Every structure is written in C-alpha cells, then in structure tokens.
Amino acid sequence: MSDLQELYQSIILDHNRRPKNYGALDDATVRRQDRNPACGDEILLEIKVDHDVITDVKFTSEGCAVSRASASIMTQAIKGKSRDEVEQLFRQFHELVTGKVKPTPQEARDYGEMAAFSGVSRFPIRVKCASMAWHSLQAALRESAPV
Secondary structure (H helix, E strand, O other): OHHHHHOOHHHHHHHHHHHOOOOOOOOOEEEEEEEEEOOOOEEEEEEEEEEEEEEEEEEEEEHHHHHHHHHHHHHHHOOEEEEEEEEHHHHHHHHHOOOOOOOOOOHHHHHHHHHHHHHHOOHHHHHHHHHHHHHHHHHHHHHHOOO
C-alpha cells in the first residue's frame, strides 16, 4: 500500500470513529432520511438553510465505515456553501468515486479530504456506500428548493 493510500485509509477510519457533525440538529429547515437497500446503510441528514446557504448540517447513520466517513467529510465540506456550490461539490465527488477523474497527488489537494475516496471506484459496491450521503443531500436540497 502506498503512503497516499495509507493516508486516505487513515482519514476514512478517523471520520468513521469520530464523525464530524454527528447528532441531531433541532433547528433544521430540511430533513432527509435514506437507506441503501443493497447493504442496509441508513442516514438521516438535518440541514439548516438560510438565504440559500447551508449554515449548519448534522447527520446520524447506521452502516459501514465508508458511508459514515463520507457523510462526515461531506458535512464539513458543505457548511457555509450555497446550493450552487454544493451542487458543484456533488459533481466533483461523484466524478471522483466513479473513477471519471483520477487526480494526481498534486490535484488531490484541491479535493481536500474528499480525495480519500479516490480509490473507491475499484470497488463498485462501495461507490454506493460512499455516495449515499451525497445523493441524500442533493435530494433534500432539491425537495426544499425555493420557488
């Protein structure tokens, strides 16, 4: 295993053991619960949106390390971002986990901790685990989109 792969593995394990933004968000303006029928992973996203900006987000989940770590990293990445910025992050993450983009170590810096999921494309069943929180987020924001 390369040093970079070891780093990515340690990031995923750390976010699984000590997930960021884990718990309930009492003043959430958007809630979304989803389940991955393939593996049983579950997530509840609670998001506070103010003037089209995500001001806070929390989640609770049951499932694998990849799923929980992805949700943890996602919540850190989206705080303070507009819906449009979040949509761009979703596209970047989706391209990363599906293998449509393979960043060099230098380019991986632009992805931050999301880069830890760059090897997931080699394990198709894990792509769903890694992207479940992101798909839940996208659906939640679309369902609550201002008219």
